[in-house]
Amino acid sequence: MNDSLRQTGIIVQGSIPWGTHLCLFYETKQDLLDTMVPYFRAGLENKEFCLWILQPSITRQDALEALRRGIPDFDRYLSKGAIELIPQDEWYTEHGKFELAAVVQRFREQLEQATSNGYVGLRANGSSAWLQRTDLTTFGEYEKRLDDAIADTKMIVVCSFSLQDSNSALVFDAARAHQLTAVLRHGSWEVIETHEAGRPNSSKQDFKVVGAAMHRSAKLATLTPREQAVLARIVTGASSKETAQRLGISPRTVEFHRANILQKLGAKNTADLVRIVLAE
Numbered sequence: 001m002n003d004s005l006r007q008t009g010i011i012v013q014g015s016i017p018w019g020t021h022l023c024l025f026y027e028t029k030q031d032l033l034d035t036m037v038p039y040f041r042a043g044l045e046n047k048e049f050c051l052w053i054l055q056p057s058i059t060r061q062d063a064l065e066a067l068r069r070g071i072p073d074f075d076r077y078l079s080k081g082a083i084e085l086i087p088q089d090e091w092y093t094e095h096g097k098f099e100l101a102a103v104v105q106r107f108r109e110q111l112e113q114a115t116s117n118g119y120v121g122l123r124a125n126g127s128s129a130w131l132q133r134t135d136l137t138t139f140g141e142y143e144k145r146l147d148d149a150i151a152d153t154k155m156i157v158v159c160s161f162s163l164q165d166s167n168s169a170l171v172f173d174a175a176r177a178h179q180l181t182a183v184l185r186h187g188s189w190e191v192i193e194t195h196e197a198g199r200p201n202s203s204k205q206d207f208k209v210v211g212a213a214m215h216r217s218a219k220l221a222t223l224t225p226r227e228q229a230v231l232a233r234i235v236t237g238a239s240s241k242e243t244a245q246r247l248g249i250s251p252r253t254v255e256f257h258r259a260n261i262l263q264k265l266g267a268k269n270t271a272d273l274v275r276i277v278l279a280e
Contacts, residue, residue, distance in 0.1 A: 006046065017248055018121060020156050022178055023175055024183075026160060036052065037066050044077045048121050048123050049121070050084070051086070051110060052086070054085055060085055064085070088130070101145075104142075104146055107149055115154070124158070129166065163185065226257055227260060229247055231277070235273065
């Protein structure tokens with residue numbers, strides 16, 4: 001696998017680029033455990049440092065038992081310090097107070113420490129649901145700052161939220177604050193692209209031409225975020241296979257989006273697409 005793409009271990013989203021910020025909604029405590037175990041297994045087996053910021057509903061013992069059941073030779077990873085389990089209050093607050101800048105810096109420092117210890121990057125899971133309930137403005141600012149901190153780094157963060165404890169406002173605010181939202185409900189997965197979904201943070205430079213043109217073109221503005229991502233790769237000369245690898249999707253999906261782009265922009269072929277973007 002290309003080093004820029006990482007296996008998630010999550011069935012619904014096979015591989016993602018570094019710098020991805022995901023939102024996960026789940027129904028039960030067991031759903032969260034069943035999702036996080038393969039997620040962290042993929043990280044450990046691919047030499048990533050893993051950080052599990054435990055929500056109050058998940059005790060350290062719950063997490064350890066689940067990890068031992070689902071990850072071969074888990075205690076070896078634990079003894080080596082390849083994974084850390086830390087209570088939510090201990091990570092997000094200091095002396096009972098939440099300091100936004102300090103928490104974001106904590107993620108940066110954890111990544112620096114991980115790479116200095118020989119790990120290729122950091123993958124983490126935590127939840128800011130408690131913050132959304134107490135201070136909506138700070139919640140939005142925190143998720144934005146975390147998103148910026150993750151961008152262009154070898155870090156992957158999954159923020160998880162319980163559907164049973166979430167009202168409609170939390171669902172909307174959380175989904176909007178993340179690149180990609182996955183929902184596990186009644187045993188079935190659904191994926192919703194939000195924010196700058198489909199735009200790997202590590203390839204923001206690819207969107208300079210398309211982004212500038214979009215401000216001036218009604219046609220380009222009709223493209224979905226994923227179609228914008230595919231178009232950005234097309235105009236740089238990337239093949240469907242290269243685009244698929246970069247965006248963490250299948251070549252068949254790239255061709256599906258390419259067909260939609262051609263239709264929306266009234267283009268006959270790739271050369272037409274390039275001419276349209278450059279003309280705009």
